[in-house]
Amino acid sequence: MSTAAQFDIQYRQYLDPEGRFLPEVDPATLPEFTRDPAELLKMYRMMVLVRAFDTKAINLQRTGKLGTYPPAAGHEAAQVGAAAALHAEDVIAPVYREIGTQMWRGVRMVEILRYWGGDEAGNDFVNTRHDFPWCVPIATQTLHAAGAALAFKIRNQPRCALAYIGDGGTSEGTFYEAMNVAGVLKLPVIFYVVNNRWAISTPLCQQTAAQTLAQKGIAAGIPGIQVDGNDILAVRHVLEQALARARHGEGPTVVEALTYRLSDHTTADDASRYRSASEVEQGWAVEPMKRMRAFLQHLNLWDEAQEVAYRQECNLLIEEGVNEYFATTKPPVTAMFDHLYANPPKRLLDQRDEAVQLSGAKSLHG
Amino acid sequence: MSTAAQFDIQYRQYLDPEGRFLPEVDPATLPEFTRDPAELLKMYRMMVLVRAFDTKAINLQRTGKLGTYPPAAGHEAAQVGAAAALHAEDVIAPVYREIGTQMWRGVRMVEILRYWGGDEAGNDFVNTRHDFPWCVPIATQTLHAAGAALAFKIRNQPRCALAYIGDGGTSEGTFYEAMNVAGVLKLPVIFYVVNNRWAISTPLCQQTAAQTLAQKGIAAGIPGIQVDGNDILAVRHVLEQALARARHGEGPTVVEALTYRLSDHTTADDASRYRSASEVEQGWAVEPMKRMRAFLQHLNLWDEAQEVAYRQECNLLIEEGVNEYFATTKPPVTAMFDHLYANPPKRLLDQRDEAVQLSGAKSLHG
Amino acid sequence: MAKVTLVEAITLAHNWEMSHDPDVLVLGQDVGRNGGVFRATQGLQEKFGNQRVIDTPLAEGMIAGLCVGMAAQGLKPVAEIQFMGFIYPAMDQIVNHMTRLRNRTRGRLTCPVVIRTPHGGGIHSPEHHSESVESMFCHIPGLRVVCPSSPARAYGLLLAAIREPDPVLFLEPVRIYRYARQEVEDNGQALPLDVCYVLREGTDCTIVTWGAMTVESLKAAEELARQGISAEVIDLATISPIDAETILDSVARTGRLVIVHEAARNVGVGAEIAAIVAEHGLYDLEAPIQRVTGYDTIVPLARLEHDYAPSVARIVAAVRATLS
Amino acid sequence: MAKVTLVEAITLAHNWEMSHDPDVLVLGQDVGRNGGVFRATQGLQEKFGNQRVIDTPLAEGMIAGLCVGMAAQGLKPVAEIQFMGFIYPAMDQIVNHMTRLRNRTRGRLTCPVVIRTPHGGGIHSPEHHSESVESMFCHIPGLRVVCPSSPARAYGLLLAAIREPDPVLFLEPVRIYRYARQEVEDNGQALPLDVCYVLREGTDCTIVTWGAMTVESLKAAEELARQGISAEVIDLATISPIDAETILDSVARTGRLVIVHEAARNVGVGAEIAAIVAEHGLYDLEAPIQRVTGYDTIVPLARLEHDYAPSVARIVAAVRATLS
């Protein structure tokens, strides 16, 4: 009996839930951004905007003005921290819950609302032209990120791809295939596992017997690391390190961020059917906004008055976005035909004509 | 930074290529079967029969009497060792190369030849009614083994399932999905990775960045172990231990057997296109038959005369099997209709009539 | 006798069969505590325990593959795939194993599996939640594809599907999951598979349809009746294998055929029905066949989905066209 | 100008396009050093290096998903799936992403991908190596499905497929990979997609077919000619979208239609062709349409495979039946 291989998974956390450095952390050894007030405030302010927008989106759904919507509450540090670690020329392959990353990168509120309001045009991001659109079939996006990373590698571009995936998503074989090929080809891609402990009603313990999700990378021979996903400093730093490795040709990393889904899975879900109020309460006790705000207040970078003023600002921005959304009209019936092919077949054009005619004669519809 | 999890992969080997115990092995601590002449001889004799039959099958293909056939040479210890570890009431989910396990369990030569000769009837095993048939779509069989294991668990039967998979097969997401669900549900299933270092022309280093294939289990939170697949004692012992764990409700194990594919991938392949003669030579230097024979000879359980006599015996058995195969006639055209449904639809019966009519009027065929 | 919705009828059928056949079990994502995303398996885990109602990890191919393995051991798994747009990871197991195990082993091992999945759109769901790709599955030899159009048929056909010794893909039209209540006697009576159900008799034109489109088709038939046109409405019910006889008989009487389905037209199941009639009922046809279907586009998101699916007006127009 | 086989023409087309467009690259299992299981990519890795001819790990879904990601970045991947029976793990990526990325992003990201895979049987292959399930793919909006029937068309259509800004499933009929040599000028000239090719003109009956079945159909046409019957043979070539006009024109002249394909009949592409004619060419039909196809069974292993596929005799009989 000899040992053929050994592995371990490290866990990174800097701040405690009250926004103080953990005893074992020496702040001086942390990266520059943790001491840069502008960066710190930028991250926090985005978290606040995201939470406020998220709340608004839920309300829009409740009042019949938006379709099913997947709330992001609780994920702000995981999402904004990742965004802050990425370069503009990198690309992300999101799932459906990543508005925090998207908004930082330039996705507009009207785009988010249009998509969840039932219009594909929402995916035609004006500012982040290379980012992948929302992805509903679980785990499939991990391969798109790997493919984009392969393109970067082939073209010798110093860019990285980052794929989001949920704890539930890690059970799909696709995720593993993506990690495996990324490992073999040493692709500049990060598999960013946002472990919020639930996949709809399925708790982590029914999802996998693995103690951590970071260790899933071991199967592919790639490094994995776990981070407190409610600690935006740790999230950003861990991802910056992984991205630096990737950018320098050292290949992919699996980063697991531990967080909690504070809301229902989507507005169509009722999480109280399957999880206890006390568990949710515990989730609120460690949620990321409070922690970052406390951290900033300890540094005297933020106070209640600023908070109130900034929230006001957010509301105005959101109102603007919502109004823009309300002003978008129903797409024309031709929209479902016109983006399917560069060279549409004749038969499709015939069907398009038929649909146009019918939509002109709307009153006849049953 | 703290450590969230730690893992290691152990490697097991008892015999060196010359059939002597490795210095660090204390034979007294090995299981009973390693000291049981009857068992040892049974295993070796099956290995010899398998190699002889394999050679014959290749010849049959070369002379146009068999279809494409995937040779097993080099895998005898891995296959027969596994078979010897299993109980009769366990089930196996083979790939396409596992004749060593199958023959031990009672699959008849005529069945093997019928299948590779182009007749599904070969899968209607007379003796191993519960074993899964040959499986061509790579990795899919791992889920069948997991499903059977779930049935055993639900019904409280003390049975296990063993799924074969190749090194190439470990790249399909299905394999990982099977390990993952087996881990969560603690299923009595073994994932038996036969790492023969090639998947057609793809060497292991292009298949995965993982140092071992046993570590793939870590992704699913299940134990993995590596064994010298050319050492039948180690193979059998490692599998017996894994099966015992499974049978006692302790869940699945990944067992990786390190071996080498001595022949072409199939009779349709030409391995000299992609691997060097010297590598193949190295493979022959550590192949499993020689090692077991030397071991038996050191124990004075076997000698040249016995070898010669036994090979003679094998040839007779094989001739019998081949003759039985030659005696099977082409299946009737109805065979493709009659096993598709318990309750065949009318339209299929109409097509069946048509096919029968046409096959009666064969001379008209173009 | 209770008045139940289609989705409640599904639950009743599960409950009946699990109570009477210990080999039947349920598995899928969120089917246990949560009772399924549409509550089709509500209460079953509580009653039958988590060995018979299994919440699985998130992997459709895994669910299908486990079913194959369990069925080979004689269990009768009923699996839920949350939406038809998520069934593709299970294709390999369905095509290459579930439907082939009997044939491959000459009957030694069999696969009595039911895969249930929602079918079609019309309820403002997100992307990929409105698919109706039955035609892909109908092309698979060895598979039955069934789609009920009322609570009673949901109950009777699901029982039949579970009792069938071979795999069945059972499609549940989401748009009518809760559309109407109907008296359903919970007596374990199955309805026959492999036959059409004539929902309304008529003499001028045959409308063949299934699932949620039966509702639109019946409405169209009423509208047509007001216009003096008598349309026969046939619910295909078992989409594969097709009960060609009932359709051919009807067309022989009416001389006209309109096929209505939600799926895209190209190589949809409507094509097969048209082909059968063009082969075996050509001389009965007094007018070209018409297909009223989803367009050959991707099902649009909510804001355009009603422009995509067949409407009463399109069906009425098509029937009138066959008569002009 | 060299005389080449169909599979050699495939290699030539790859070589031409890779030489002229740096964005084109090849990936798949064993496509590099081994040159592919049928040698279709032979010599390409040697010439273009392993960044442009990539031997991937063994996972079809992964190959398809990588293609989506690369194509979104403007590369033009040409991927090989070793046999059509192994394409199912890639279905999810093909249906839910490859064919939808353009539509989903309103044209912001596109997917110029070619997936090549062998098609059909007839060469005594093992299980799952003889599939022809094109109909499943033809039902997918946004996908082109193309199948050449000669070396020249293989060369020209593959070039067209690679240059097409949208995904193409390119089916290569294994049975005629090396059936005949033909002069093919290696000049980079593509042939048009979305149109049929009339292989033989005739006046009594139209035969529509594609892939390896063109060979049987042409032989049948010759046999029929000996019997005094003039059959027109149309090679569909682009199986989706179908060039309906050419078929309808032909049927308008001949009044009779026989469709020949290797795949199972039920909801095969033959059904769509029949449906199109029953909708738009009904009054031209002088006899019922006939489909000569594989049976609705699983493709049998070698010993029965020739009883499964359409034969010259079956085609001749079907044409004669339309004339009687």
Ligand SMILES: Cc1ncc(C[n+]2csc(CCOP(=O)(O)OP(=O)(O)O)c2C)c(N)n1
């Ligand atoms: C392939 C597939 N199967 C099922 C679903 C339905 N579904 C949507 S979200 C979800 C749970 C995902 O959980 P997780 O990956 O943990 O992400 P989270 O929602 O927690 O962010 C499921 C099952 C889907 N979208 N895709």
Ligand SMILES: Cc1ncc(C[n+]2csc(CCOP(=O)(O)OP(=O)(O)O)c2C)c(N)n1
């Ligand atoms: C899904 C699938 N893809 C591709 C193939 C073609 N194929 C047959 S065997 C093989 C290589 C398998 O290698 P490995 O798993 O290492 O097993 P080995 O042949 O070495 O025993 C491939 C690619 C297949 N059978 N199934």
Ligand SMILES: [Mg+2]
């Ligand atoms: Mg989750």
Ligand SMILES: [Mg+2]
């Ligand atoms: Mg191998």
